[in-house]
Amino acid sequence: MKLLQIFIMVLFITMNLNAEDFISSNTCKACHPTIYGEFYNSSHRKASIFEDPIHKAVWDLHPNKEKESYTCAKCHTPSDTKLIQKLKENKKAIPEKNSIQSHEAISCVYCHSIKSIEEHEKVNTNVLTSEKKVFYSANEDNRIVKDKKYKDEVSLFGMMKKKSGSPYHTIDYSNEDFYTGKMCMGCHQKLQNDNKFDLCRVDMKGAQDEEKNCITCHMPKVKGTATSIKITDKHRFHGFASASNNQDLLAKYIKINFEQKNDSFEISIKNESSHNLFLQPLRLAQLKVNVLKGNERIELPTKSFMRIIGKDKKPTMPWLANSVVKNNMIKANENRVIKYDYILKADDSI
Structure with missing residues (x-):
């Protein structure tokens, strides 16, 4: 009987420890309502395949899906401790839609x-x-x-x-x-x-x-x-x-300036952050310039900034890539100047 009591006590303590691994973020809301509201609309809360459609689209193509091994969990859904444990034990680990995946993937x-x-x-x-x-x-x-x-x-x-x-x-x-x-x-x-x-x-x-x-x-x-x-x-x-x-909130780290020349004009983009404008692949930054002439709008060619990764000089999905195919992303502390061969008139605006 005493052995049974000890077993029940150990089981209770173990259950308590597991239950307290990650207290629900909803609990935090009681004392931190403003912060919780911000978190709930953040990419951290929406990091799972059930809340981020782009992440899901990439995962659906990933070879690890067929292997039933969601290795993305380490950073995308670390709060799902059951899923993390399955990965550690090399067991089948596929995300299941639950409150953690939906409401606190990164809690x-x-x-x-x-x-x-x-x-x-x-x-x-x-x-x-x-x-x-x-x-x-x-x-x-x-x-x-x-x-x-x-x-x-x-x-x-x-x-x-x-x-x-x-x-x-x-x-x-x-x-x-x-x-x-x-x-x-x-x-x-x-x-x-x-x-x-x-x-x-x-x-x-x-x-x-x-x-x-x-x-x-x-x-x-x-x-x-x-x-x-x-x-x-x-x-x-x-x-x-x-x-x-x-x-x-990030706009102050990007400075955009205009300079008119006799037969052209320039737009400069200064990236004052400590890293490239975008760090990850599958990201695209664009500069779109329109010239306004009274009621007329003239669209000038769009300038795109990107880092494309791939193999054999062709773009591929990230898990296949072994090289950079193209990289004109604006670097840390770089002042990128884009020239437009367009003559502006006195009443024009851009």
């Missing part, structure tokens, strides 16, 4: 549990903390604090109240990677295919400067409190600004 708790990054040749690995309900975050005023706990302080005969920390979890503000943006580099720094060809790669130097890095650009401080427990004027944007989402 709040997953990202805030990243302790460090292991660098590897093909793709990096996120190392997660083993401590339960201890989450990493950045706070310049508390960055030496490793175990911030909830405090509800009362002073001046009960007239002044001050709350800090969270009643639901401990906060570790001491992780340097949450200040430099290195915590993003487990998934976003590089990816090689089986041909040892870089599908995408960004210099790790971009995650060293606390003044300008992944977080400061793609998660800028915006108006609104980070939590309902302690009201703040601003918080880090959790919608993750990108070329397809909240582009206005």
